[in-house]
Amino acid sequence: MAKKVNINDKKTGMPKDEYLSDVADLFKMFSDSTRVKIMFALMDKELCVMDISSLLNMTQSAISHQLKILKSANLVSNRREGKTIYYMLSDDHVKSIIAQGLDHILE
Amino acid sequence: MAKKVNINDKKTGMPKDEYLSDVADLFKMFSDSTRVKIMFALMDKELCVMDISSLLNMTQSAISHQLKILKSANLVSNRREGKTIYYMLSDDHVKSIIAQGLDHILE
DNA sequence: TGAACATATGAACAATTATTCATATAATGT
DNA sequence: ACATTATATGAATAATTGTTCATATGTTCA
Secondary structure (H helix, E strand, O other): OOOOOOOOOOOOEEEOHHHEEEEEEEEHOOOOOOHHHHHHHHHOOOOHHOOOOHHHOOOOOHHHHHHHHHHHHHEEEEEOOOOEEEEOOOOHHHHHHHHHHHHHHHH | OOOOOOOOOOOOOOOOOHHHHHHHHHHHOOHHHHHHHHHHOOOOOOEHHHHHHHOOOOOHHHHHHHHHHHOOOOOEEEEEEEEEEEEEEEHHHHHHHHHHHHHHOOO
16 A cells, blocks of 8 residues: 655644745746746747747847756756757646646636 | 637747737746635635634734635636635645645645 | 857845734625 | 724835846857
């Protein structure tokens, strides 16, 4: 039988503060339209920084800053190929979270 | 045959800016731990403002402000019963979004 | 080695935001 | 009408955050 980890607080019955804070931090990554656009663009294929900045019509610096934030949250990863650095989603969850968001607003 | 609404931009092939901004705005509602806690608490049952503030150990005012924000995003609704106002989730999407967030961080 | 290109980074700034405090609104019971 | 209880709201404040600008780092090729 699989071990069941208890994430709930004994008093409130809710998940411990830490977990719900982590949930909020996760969604914070999706709460900025630039980041959402970046992640959406990466759903199909990997892209380099310049690709993304011209696709979104934003400066290389702005994109680079946001990519760093997404990477620190482990939502994107990258690989270098010569001078170019390609970014990709690091997790299928990203796709389904965005899909669910679109679902909700289009309902 | 159902009518297919095109939400994509012709140039980029991505959903139009407006939609991805709306997605970001939706997730912004889930990007604050107080709001996440409130919505989690409302998953089971409706609660009045005082219930929520004592459950989360926060002031009535802070909770009231956040409830207003959630209501303006149509994520919660309320009903009055005498002096008391009960809040509830207005949408099953809320549950599944939070569940998916928890899923991701617990994986 | 040096020029050219791709990306990263730090500081600064404006804008947004969550909470607090004080007070207002609304409903109830006496 | 008045005191009490429940909730809402406006202003103020501190903290966080996204973008810009200037510059640094790292890679390639001649």
